[in-house]
Amino acid sequence: MGPTCSIRRNPCIEVSDKAKMAGNMACNTGQGGLCIPTMGSDFYVCQCPPSWTKDTGLDYENCLALKDKCLSEVCVRGDCISSGDGTKMICLCPEEAYGARCENLRGNWAEWGPWSACSPACGHGKIRYRERVRGCLHGNTCSGGRSRQVEVCPENLPCPDEIATLGLGAEALAPQDAWQGGEARAHIEIQQAFALRKRRFRLLVLILKFVFLFLCAFAVASATIMVVYALIY
Incomplete structure (x- = not known):
């Protein structure tokens, strides 16, 4: 040189x-x-x-x-994306896969289960809810959607002890949610019978109190008359 x-x-x-x-x-x-x-x-x-x-x-x-990290690392499913300096990488997984290397497959949703009964069971002016759930088949994680649905029950349903207060007829006790079935109807009939017995018991107690007070007043009046009569004669 x-x-x-x-x-x-x-x-x-x-x-x-x-x-x-x-x-x-x-x-x-x-x-x-x-x-x-x-x-x-x-x-x-x-x-x-x-x-x-x-x-x-x-x-x-x-x-x-x-350097390209994707040359030494493998994505089981999906695409490998290397960083600008080639020292790092990530796997872009398709919807049906998950995990650091897209190594896990998501399951499929099962069919929805039946709707639950409304909660609370009754109550005038109360907002009642029902729910249903579904499971994930062939995996611990399913892609898209939820495992639980909640919605407002379609009709208002007064409780038996509210019927007299609201001035409604007995037909108001009929379950207006057809999907509640015979169990809901039986439950309401039991509530109605219990409320009727409760009202009868209260009425009986009220009558007994009135009779007791009347007898007390009569006894006091009789004693007073006898004392006055003795003083005069």
Whole structure:
């Protein structure tokens, strides 16, 4: 090298084979690589920067291939996306798969179960709810949708002890939600009978109290009359 050829050639700067790159360029020193020369020859060794590696398509030492983490990591399903510096990757899973490598398959939803009874069972002016659930088949996780549905019951249903207060007829006790079936009807009939017995008991207690007070008043009046009569005669 040099005007008088007195300097031994540095292959990191210049090589005799013009079809090949000099070491500094091939080792990508602009990105942090390092060229280690063997002076007076075309031989050099590259120490590549963290995000770069050798391009195996070239027949000389180099650091010209950007690392791709997806070349060493496998996504079982879906697509692999490498970071800009090639040191990280993620798997983009299709809807039916999940997991770090999309290794798990989601299950399928079973059919919806029947609607539950309304809660509370009755109550004038109260908002009542019912719910139904479904399970996940062939897996712990299902794609899309929910496992539980809740909705407002379609009709208002007074309780038996509210009928007299509201001035409603006995037909108001009929279950207006057809899906409640015979069990709901039987439950309401039991409530109605209990409320009727409760009202009869209260009426009986009231009558007994009235009779007791009447007898007490009659006894006091009789005693008073007898005392007055004795004083006069």
